[in-house]
Amino acid sequence: MTPTPPPFPVTRPRRLRQSAAWRRLVGETRLHPAQLVLPMFVRENADAPLPIGSMPGVQQHSLESFRRELQRAAAAGIGGVMLFGVPEQKDAVGSGATDPDGILNVATRIAADEVGDALVVQTDLCLDEFTDHGHCGVLDARGEVDNDATLARYRDMALAQAAAGSQLLGLSGMMDGQVAVIRAALDEAGFTRVALLAYAAKYASAFYGPFREAVQSSLRGDRRTYQLDPGNRREGALEVALDVAEGADIVMVKPAMSYLDVLADAAASSPVPVWAYQVSGEYAMIEAAAAHGWIDRERAIDESLQSIVRAGADAVLTYWALEAAERWAR
Incomplete structure (x- = not known):
């Protein structure tokens, strides 16, 4: 005889969704301010912060506004800040990157002095x-x-940034062997406590456009000979493995939302923490859609961050770090 099916569903997953209290109790992915890192742009000789048109709410900071934002970041309890310099003068070899009085190294000294005990002070180690x-x-x-x-x-940049007080160097240039060279240089110079964040799986993405406005990029051509092809998943895993073997303390996947599969691969295989960068284009798209009333802005921000953490990121670089941390605390 054919068994008589039960009159009601045997399994009712909705039992665990029936109230906000239930959903909170059984939630699988949790967000915390300590998981967030705020990228910050500091402009040389700026008298006041300058808005970035393609990134509403994000600024090129003056040193004065930079100090204020650092204190706000420390009070919000986020994990750290990633610093980018916007110099007035550029040249073929990026001399300003290794100048102790260049804007990035000046900003690093300020951050280390003012919030170095409360936040992990991080610096972008790239010449662009x-x-x-x-x-x-x-x-x-x-x-x-x-x-x-x-x-x-890069070796000289690493030494300059470490001397300025950076606690974590963000190796974003995607040169072969960069982790090994920089680790050796730091150790030889006695900077054994300075950690390395390898932008291991960094893709030649269309989503970097607003960032190039933020740093006033002078790029001619493209970066496809050193950043990864967007269609290559195994190559991302290879780059992660190479950087771990060379001594990276943390590895990065960038961008985040379009590369969640690569991020999940890295999280499954990496013996070191895995971070992701929610890049400028991801930020700009949500802000633009919200400005038109097409999406719920705060829900979209939180959902985007949750998806990145759900895929395996231990921390996320995001331009919403302060806003999200302060809102979650309410």
Whole structure:
């Protein structure tokens, strides 16, 4: 005989969704301010903060507004700040990146002095903000990025940033061997406590456009010879494995939302923490849609962050770090 089916559903998952209290109790992915890192742009010789048109609510900071925002970040209990410099002068080798009085190193000293005990002070270690051609490295006679010559510049940048007080260097240039070269340079110079965040799986994405406005990029051409092809998943895993083997303390997937599969792969295989960068284009799209009334802005922000953490990110670099942390505390 055919068994008689029960008159009611045997399994009722909705029991655990019936109230806000239930949903909170059984939630699988939780967000906390300590998981968030705020990227900050500091502009040389700025008298006041300057708004970035394609990133509503984000500014190029003056040193005065930078100090105020650092204190706000510390009070909000976020995990750290990632600093980017916007220099007035650029040249072919990015001299400003290694100048102790260059804007990024000045900003780093300020951050280390004012909030270094409350936040992890992090610095972008890449030449693109400082070169007149806008590439992440130095160019050879053919106008192509010279990997090994660039490593020599990165080595000097690492020492300058460590001396300025950076606690975590964000290696975002995607040069082969950059982690190993920088780790060796830091250790030889006695900066053994300075950690390395490897932008391991960084893709040649269409979502970086607003960032280039934020740092006033001079880029000519594209970065496809050193950033990953957006269609390559296994290559992302390879880059993560290489950077871990070279001594990275943390590895990064960038961008975040379009690469959640790569992020999940990294989280499943990496023995070190895995972070993700919610990039400028992701930020700009949500802000633009919300400004038109097409989506619920706060729900979209939280859902986007939750998706990144759900995929495996231990921390997220996001331009909403302060807003989200302060709102969650209410």
